[in-house]
Amino acid sequence: MSVAQELDLRLEGITKVYPGVVALDNVSLQIKAGEVVGLLGENGAGKSTLMKILGGVIAPTSGQIILDGQQRDSFDITQSQAAGIAFVHQELNVFDNMDVAANIFLGRELRRGPLHLLDRKSMNALVQPLLDRVGARFKPDTSVAVLSLAERQLLEIAKALSMESRLVIMDEPTSSLTLSETNMLLKVVGDLKQQGIAVIYISHRLSEVEECVDRVVVLRDGQNVGSLARDEVNHDAMIHMMIGRDLRALYTPPAQQAIKPVLSVKNFRTKGNPCHMATFDVRAGEILGVAGLIGAGRTELAEAIFGVGSKLDGDVWIEGQRLNAKAPSEAIAAGLYLVPEDRKRAGLILEFPVMDNITMANLASFAPRGLVSRKRQIEVAEDQRRKLTIKTHDVRRAANEMSGGNQQKVVLAKWLSMDPKVIIFDEPTRGIDVGAKAEIYKLMRALADKGVGVMMISSDMEEVIGVSDRIVVMKDGLITGELPRFQFSESNILTLAVGKMLEEV
Structure with missing residues (x-):
């Protein structure tokens, strides 16, 4: 040039x-x-x-x-x-x-x-x-x-x-x-x-x-x-x-030690990485960070667990109950929710009002006699708007009229209005400002402290180190290592991300 x-x-x-x-x-x-x-x-x-x-x-x-x-x-x-x-x-x-x-x-x-x-x-x-x-x-x-x-x-x-x-x-x-x-x-x-x-x-x-x-x-x-x-x-x-104000440090310790697995994934293989199996647990009350380079298979793994991806074999348990989700509706019924990486393509119907986006995943609960109660939809959407400080003066506005950060909050509101056992966040703060990021981190910690298992996939090194209680690292569909908090560092994550053992370095 x-x-x-x-x-x-x-x-x-x-x-x-x-x-x-x-x-x-x-x-x-x-x-x-x-x-x-x-x-x-x-x-x-x-x-x-x-x-x-x-x-x-x-x-x-x-x-x-x-x-x-x-x-x-x-x-x-x-x-x-x-x-x-x-x-x-x-x-x-x-x-x-x-x-x-x-x-x-x-x-x-x-x-x-x-x-x-x-x-x-x-x-x-x-x-x-x-x-x-x-x-x-x-x-x-x-x-x-x-x-x-x-x-x-x-x-x-x-x-x-x-x-x-x-x-x-x-x-x-x-x-x-x-x-x-x-x-x-x-x-x-x-x-x-x-x-x-x-x-x-x-x-x-x-x-x-x-x-x-x-x-x-x-x-x-x-x-x-x-x-x-x-x-x-x-x-x-x-x-x-x-x-106009200072922010606290990213990391907030859990309210209590997380011990009991709420999501267990064993020998899980996807079509994108058929030669490698992933095995890991997400514990009730923790934020598990999932790190890795682009192409490591993190999103594909999450989608396959949720029932929208290409699973070859493997087992998934939610609170000890086996889950073989062949469609998202089965995962949702089991209390497993996914906040997708691309909110516009997979998380929202942009032309629909905010209230419809928030309530659509649980629409049957708004129609006890077969007719959807718009009044109840508005009540729930307004409640989530206040809790998440979603910037819109009317929940009947279309989602595509909002900023990216507020659209992401609508995706979160959809799941938080229900009763999650496990939530998988895939790049939860992509394109979101620092103030909104802090709010989402606070929400994630609050969910974990209520006993929800939180799995966070992130390419932001500062985020995955600053928010997680424990980190697993992936390469080509394989979990190459697990890091407790005292071992968190960019060097350790990148070492595992390229397939090396920590003691090799």
Whole structure:
């Protein structure tokens, strides 16, 4: 990629008003060529709205965009792209029915000959170096349908890099990436900076922000609340500016020692890893962290236990009762619930109201005479809205009108409104701000203290170390080791994640 044309972009007095809601209130932001700006704020702070304005998706109610000295009221999408602005979206915009190269060149396809046939060979040749830059293991001709969520995120990053961009906006780019993949991405950010390309880096993983940004701009409730220069950027300062208070340490010890298994998995094999068996217990009253590199089989294992995945053989017991779930309804009836990795695809029906999403898994209990009681649905949904501080003024609103963090809370509310014995959380805080993360960790601990077995799959090393009582590590469908709390460290987890024994190191 060649050195980018110099960029001078200013947003001045940007305000966006929706009926009954002021999403942005007189927000200003300046970006120069070759600088990395961290844009922080809790879910609902206005970050996504501001970026949609910058991307031409929506127009501001008032304010000015000044690009290279030229003033305008708004962008449309074509103008934004022509200005050299590229997005790496948190909510991935890829097409399952196409391969990787076709996704990257969508709308910009290379063609050859008088018939203008697609030049797949040339597109593949141009895409491979981009995949190498982001550390992707898949190929240009790989179907997107077989890619994991993390691999799709790498595809989005490669797509942004394929354009002659002057500004790359990265919205939670590492939310599904492991530590090694995150390090690769931060190297890409450094490369872009050296080439004179500006980066707006939006992330709730504050250690990454601290490592890669030149300065931080913070939004709260749709307003600028301040900024931090490079030498002022640290974890505590960012949190305090974002939420106006300090947070306690992640780890809260259990109320009592967890001894009795509530979920037992023995010799469990999935189609994705047919040669390896997983055996482990989740104890009543504990948070069991499940760590591993992407492709380790953690999500596939969880889905197979829940009845939506591809189990080959193995045994599962819930409180001593054997469970052979061939459908989620059987797992739910046994008190085993799954909070899925991808809330939009598997956890919610986005077009449905919040109250329907919260109550649908237990709908029969709302229809004792065959007719669903909407009044009772609203009561339960309102109760969960208050308990989880879900930010919506009406539980009859559609779930797709909410921020990602509040959508995740709706997924949690669906299960917490019932009577769980075991809850599997798969990447529970992906794309969620630090304040909401703390609330979810508190909820997980409260569940465990009530005797619920909590199994947490996480690629966030800080999270899995900071929240778990015990950790098991997976590689290729196999449990390679178990760590009690006194052995928790990134080094020990990564050692087991690559299949080595701790004493070998």
